[in-house]
Amino acid sequence: MATFSQLAPQIIENVGGSENIQHLTHCATRLRFTLKDAGKVNKDALYKLPEVVKLVENPGQFQIVIGPKVEQVFAAIQASLGGQTTADPAAVTQGSLVNRLLATLSAIFTPYIGVLAGVGVVKGIVVLLQTLNLVDPHSYVFTVFNALASGVFVMLPLFIAVTAAERFGANKFTALALTAAMIFPLTDPGIPGEFHFMGLALNVKIYGGAVIPAVFAVLFLSYVERWLKKVIPELAALVFVPCLSLIICGFVVFTVIGPVADYVGVGIANGYAWLYNLSPVISGALLAGIGQIFVVFGVHWGIIPLALINIQVNGYDTIMAMFMSAVMGQFGAAFGAIFIARNLRDKQIAISASVSAFFGITEPALYGVNLKYKMLFVFGSVGAALGGAITGLLGVKTYSFLPVLNVFELGLFSGPDSKMIYEVLAIAVAFTVPAVLTIIYGKTRVLVPSAGPGLSGDLSR
Structure with missing residues (x-):
C-alpha cells in the first residue's frame, strides 16, 4: 500500500x-x-x-x-x-446531454460491478448444479447458493438507491427506504398484484430488479428533498423532510413514475429485440466487432442498463453473449503477441495483458499491446465479429447479468433456448482467429508501434 x-x-x-x-x-x-x-x-x-x-x-x-x-x-x-x-x-449538469447521461450511468452502476461479477460466478455454479443434477434443488445447500446468486438482482433497486442518491444529491437512507418500499410487495403474498386506482390498473409487484424505475424514483426524491428543506423549518427538518419525502415520492412513484418507467423499460427491451431479430447474425457480428471500441472511449458501461433491462423484461439477454466474443477477440490478439515478442519485457507485457483479458479485463491488452500495433486490434475485432455472428446464428442467450465477461460465467448461457456449448464455440473462434492471425502477421513482417504517449516498444521479430 x-x-x-x-x-x-x-x-x-x-x-x-x-x-x-x-x-x-x-x-x-x-x-x-x-x-x-x-x-x-x-x-x-x-x-x-x-x-x-x-x-x-x-x-x-x-x-x-x-x-x-x-x-x-x-x-x-x-x-x-x-x-x-x-x-x-x-457536477451532474456539466457537458453535453450524452456525456452527462454516460457519466450518470457510470456513477450509478460501476461502484458495485465487482459484486455483480462475483454473484454472476455464483449464479453460474447454481446453473451447473441444476443442469448436471448434482444437488437436490430443494436441499439446504442449493437453497443457500440460489439465495446468494439471486438476492442481489431482485434487490438491485437498493444498490441503485445508494449510488443514485450520491449522484443526484439525495439522502441515501431515504432513497433506500423508498426503493425498499418498491420491493416490499414482492415479499408479501397477501398483497394483490394489481390495484385499480383513479381508473388506472397499477401493478405494484414489478420492481424486483427494476433499473429505470429505481433511477427515476431517486432522481425525483432529490428534487422533493431539496424543496422540502427550503419550506420546512430546520428544527423540524430531521423528521418531516424524510417523512414527507417518502409519502410524496411513494405515491408519485407507485402511481406515475414507476408504471411509466416500467413501460419505457419494456419499450427499450422490445426495440432492441426488434433490431436484433432483423438479423441476429449481422447484429452479433456488428456489436461484437465494435464492442471493444466502446471500451477504448470509456463508454462501455453505458451498455449495462440495456442488458439489465433485457434480463428484467425478457428473462434473458443477448448483448452480453455478443460482448463475450468482443473480450475474447482482444484476448486472442494479446495472447498471440506473446509468441512474436522480440524481448523479455514485451513478452511480459503481453503475458500480463493476456491474464487480465482472460478474467474479462481488456484495457491492459488494448492499451499495452493491441492498440500499440493497430493490426492486432483489427485482428481482435475480426475474431470478435466471427464469434458474435455465431452467437446470433445459434441464438445464444445469457439468463443472468454479466458485467465482467470471463469463462467462469459460462454456465449462465445454459437455459430453455440456449446452450453453454454454443457460447464456448463462439468464444473459441473469437479467440483462436486473432491469435493465429497475430502470430502469422508478426512472423512475416516488422511491427511498428503507433505513435502516442506510453506507446513504445517493438513486438516484431
Missing part, C-alpha cells in the same frame, strides 16, 4: 489538485474524475506515473486507466483527499 500512498498525491497534483476535483469514482479498471477545469491536467506527468496505462478524455469526465489495481489506487486517493469524493450535484 506504500506504493499507492505515494502514487495518490501525484495523481491528485497532476489532475489540478484536490480543489479541482468535483467527483471521483472508479469502475473495474479506471479512475473517473469530474473536474472543475480540465485544462489544469498535466497529461505528460500522468503518463510517467507507475500504474497509469492510458488517459481517456470525454467532455464532463476525465478517465485514468489503471487496470486491476484501480481499487487500491482509488482507496489511496480517497484517503489523501480525506474521503471527500462524494458527488457534487452541480
Whole structure:
C-alpha cells in the first residue's frame, strides 16, 4: 500500500489538485474524475506515473486507466483527499446531454460491478448444479447458493438507491427506504398484484430488479428533498423532510413514475429485440466487432442498463453473449503477441495483458499491446465479429447479468433456448482467429508501434 500512498498525491497534483476535483469514482479498471477545469491536467506527468496505462478524455469526465489495481489506487486517493469524493450535484449538469447521461450511468452502476461479477460466478455454479443434477434443488445447500446468486438482482433497486442518491444529491437512507418500499410487495403474498386506482390498473409487484424505475424514483426524491428543506423549518427538518419525502415520492412513484418507467423499460427491451431479430447474425457480428471500441472511449458501461433491462423484461439477454466474443477477440490478439515478442519485457507485457483479458479485463491488452500495433486490434475485432455472428446464428442467450465477461460465467448461457456449448464455440473462434492471425502477421513482417504517449516498444521479430 506504500506504493499507492505515494502514487495518490501525484495523481491528485497532476489532475489540478484536490480543489479541482468535483467527483471521483472508479469502475473495474479506471479512475473517473469530474473536474472543475480540465485544462489544469498535466497529461505528460500522468503518463510517467507507475500504474497509469492510458488517459481517456470525454467532455464532463476525465478517465485514468489503471487496470486491476484501480481499487487500491482509488482507496489511496480517497484517503489523501480525506474521503471527500462524494458527488457534487452541480457536477451532474456539466457537458453535453450524452456525456452527462454516460457519466450518470457510470456513477450509478460501476461502484458495485465487482459484486455483480462475483454473484454472476455464483449464479453460474447454481446453473451447473441444476443442469448436471448434482444437488437436490430443494436441499439446504442449493437453497443457500440460489439465495446468494439471486438476492442481489431482485434487490438491485437498493444498490441503485445508494449510488443514485450520491449522484443526484439525495439522502441515501431515504432513497433506500423508498426503493425498499418498491420491493416490499414482492415479499408479501397477501398483497394483490394489481390495484385499480383513479381508473388506472397499477401493478405494484414489478420492481424486483427494476433499473429505470429505481433511477427515476431517486432522481425525483432529490428534487422533493431539496424543496422540502427550503419550506420546512430546520428544527423540524430531521423528521418531516424524510417523512414527507417518502409519502410524496411513494405515491408519485407507485402511481406515475414507476408504471411509466416500467413501460419505457419494456419499450427499450422490445426495440432492441426488434433490431436484433432483423438479423441476429449481422447484429452479433456488428456489436461484437465494435464492442471493444466502446471500451477504448470509456463508454462501455453505458451498455449495462440495456442488458439489465433485457434480463428484467425478457428473462434473458443477448448483448452480453455478443460482448463475450468482443473480450475474447482482444484476448486472442494479446495472447498471440506473446509468441512474436522480440524481448523479455514485451513478452511480459503481453503475458500480463493476456491474464487480465482472460478474467474479462481488456484495457491492459488494448492499451499495452493491441492498440500499440493497430493490426492486432483489427485482428481482435475480426475474431470478435466471427464469434458474435455465431452467437446470433445459434441464438445464444445469457439468463443472468454479466458485467465482467470471463469463462467462469459460462454456465449462465445454459437455459430453455440456449446452450453453454454454443457460447464456448463462439468464444473459441473469437479467440483462436486473432491469435493465429497475430502470430502469422508478426512472423512475416516488422511491427511498428503507433505513435502516442506510453506507446513504445517493438513486438516484431
